[in-house]
Amino acid sequence: MHVRSFKLTVMFFGMINLLAIFQAIMNKILRDLINKGKVTVFVDNMLVETKTKKGYDKIVKKILRRVKKNDLYIKPKRYMKGTEN
Helix, strand or coil: CEEEEEECCCCCCCCCCHHHHHHHHHHHHCHHHHHCCCEEEECCEEEEEECCHHHHHHHHHHHHHHHHHCCCCCCHHHHCCCCCC
């Protein structure tokens, strides 16, 4: 089983309830993957769980496309965990 965690590197402070708003945005753009149990999102952490490396790569590509489409970004290289082969 492949499990990796990505942490978002930029959080904007100054707006009231920003973390709750950000959580709602992530839930909305990844709803189908969350409902299938493939992705878990908690504020600035994202956990991707699959049975195979190929399945993992496919889901991560979907996530990155959706994040980019919604004008968000992730720096996965900085916070990747579980990447040891």
